[in-house]
Amino acid sequence: MNSKRVDTMGAERTDESSRVEEIIDWVARGIIEGRLAPGSDLNSVELARRFDVSRTPVREALFVLSREGLVDWLPRKRPRVSKIRLEDVRELYQLRAILYAQISCTIVERATAQEIARLWDAHRRLAEAAVRGDVDAYFWANVIFRDEELRVCGNGIFKEVLDSMRLRINRLRRLSTSLPGRLQRSCADHHRLCEAYEERDSMLAAALNRSIVIGALQAIEQAWPNDT
Known part of the structure; x- marks a missing residue:
């Protein structure tokens, strides 16, 4: 595993879950390394296009990141990079x-x-x-x-x-x-x-x-x- 890979789940990866993990890793590293600033929109359509996937794995990835505290995703709102208190x-x-x-x-x-x-x-x-x-x-x-x-x-x-x-x-x-x-x-x-x-x-x-x-x-x- 790349030393820069963000380990979020710790479970063995299936072919299906690997795409979700790839998106999680890219977004998480962008937030951690400061390329994605607090308050920035995370457009699921753009992410789906970047990773050549449907919006379903993108939404799964953003849900994990929301649960981990890196993304704010309120009902009927676009997900955004969370702000820190x-x-x-x-x-x-x-x-x-x-x-x-x-x-x-x-x-x-x-x-x-x-x-x-x-x-x-x-x-x-x-x-x-x-x-x-x-x-x-x-x-x-x-x-x-x-x-x-x-x-x-x-x-x-x-x-x-x-x-x-x-x-x-x-x-x-x-x-x-x-x-x-x-x-x-x-x-x-x-x-x-x-x-x-x-x-x-x-x-x-x-x-x-x-x-x-x-x-x-x-x-x-x-x-x-x-x-x-």
Whole structure:
């Protein structure tokens, strides 16, 4: 699977569902990467033409995106890219901070040396993108790093909760990564986190991971428009 593929359902794909997934992926990435701005219309006819399908799979895709919080679709209204409330951002990030602190503790307790090495490998992708100043590459490398943390942690409930808000969070994570100075700061913070994992320091790892999430929230708050 392409590292930039937006995983929304986690189920095996049939030929029929693959077209719906393709549309979900294209629209979701457009929203996450900022090519589709909040409030933008999502014309089902144009999308059907783009993907050479009927309007049925388009509507199914937009329904999924509406359920995931990326699309607003009111009765008798054209679907639009959803707008984000700062209050919702704060609630999402506060929950993530709690979960990732606990994930870090679990990683320290149960990770093998090989699993710690895989986390370092994931960090190297972050560092390479940071050196290039490539925001999109860094963002997607960060998605891979977080996915690797969840795999090492092995807690199915944590994964279920985080997956349930994955698209909304990715949209905000891409925003925070694009802010001035954030890319290099994030890379340095993740390096310290990997060191804490390697040193088996659960308290430090939990504090660092919580700080990474809260630091991103603070950056978003500072950049948030005053009129929204």
